[in-house]
Amino acid sequence: MRSGLTPEQDALAAELALGVLEGDERAEALRIRLADPAFAAAVEDWRLQLGVLHETGADELPPSGVWSAIDARISVADDAETVDKLRFWQRSAWASGAVAAALAVVLLLPDTPTVRTLVLPPSQSAIAQLNGEAGAILAASYTPQAGQLQIRPVDLPDSKLSPELWLIPADGVPRSLGLIGTTGTTKIDVPLALRAYLTDGAVLAVSLERAETAPHKAPTSTPIAVGKISTI
Template structure:
């Protein structure tokens, strides 16, 4: 959202990410909304994780009874008594399936009908990465647009001084390539060089090390990363 999220929306999304209840497209959409919000900081997710940590200590693993799955399979196979409500549910389900079949047939007729070809718009993929280090150390959220080559970074806990944070892309060959120095503030934007864009792929690693500002971008990192994370495409 261009005008940012409300405090309630921002807090709710951070809580959902901390709980891990979002995955796939839902997680990607949540990260996009947070990255576009000027008032969001990754430590909001950390705060929720700290609040939820005591609950994990009270968790007790329970082994399900051996009859659980056979009972579910029997219910799915229609082995339950034919209660009137179940018969009505099956009737509505049959109607829904029939309607879906009709709709699919109509769609097929429209697609196969002679005429001007219809362009199907495929959603553009976005690359995301969450770079973390020590439990109480820096965290950096990254969003990469493969179409424009633009990389947006939202760091927290990154302190610049004599040394500055430098971002690296580490593809499958294991060789780090510098993407340049980044800021330690609320947001950094980098235009990835065309020759490096092919490395911004699923499973590649983004990492940040603290380097001297002189001579940047460097040929190789001089220290261990303070934060790192793998790229995922959505």
């Protein structure tokens, strides 16, 4: 993260450098760049480092089957709390954008702030930005050739519970990928049975769960962060 900036400000600088902001968001980012020298320097820094990734993000809707499957589960839900949780997962996934390239690069950069070496993802890799209303931000990168997913939290809310990562493919049913760390990068060897689901439009989500009973068959709480997978 750039000196003097919060993780959210640094991510905004990256998005402005990539050219993925539009409308009011772009206007606000440009205003900040004019008013804040540290933010302006971060934008130029990102521009130099991201180069070939500029404007590579593209919005894509998840397959229609995702929401029909979720609606089917909602229709058989027994209580209002379950309905609210499932609706939240659906609403949050729709709200996530395809600006994951900026945070994927955050994931791929070394943790030390004094080193700024850019490591480009290999061809046919997949990336995702996960965020939520409580301010949670995570970056994920998946390499199909190795079957390995890396996820790194940029910001997480304080909790005694542990973050658990979920894959939600086109059928709308969450599958646990296990617990992830609250700091640093967690590397997950994705089971063979789940690798085919990590495609464009599938959703990654993180919920807070009890560590001693993980992995779980289904989330027991609403997600703190949701993001859509994009292949690059």
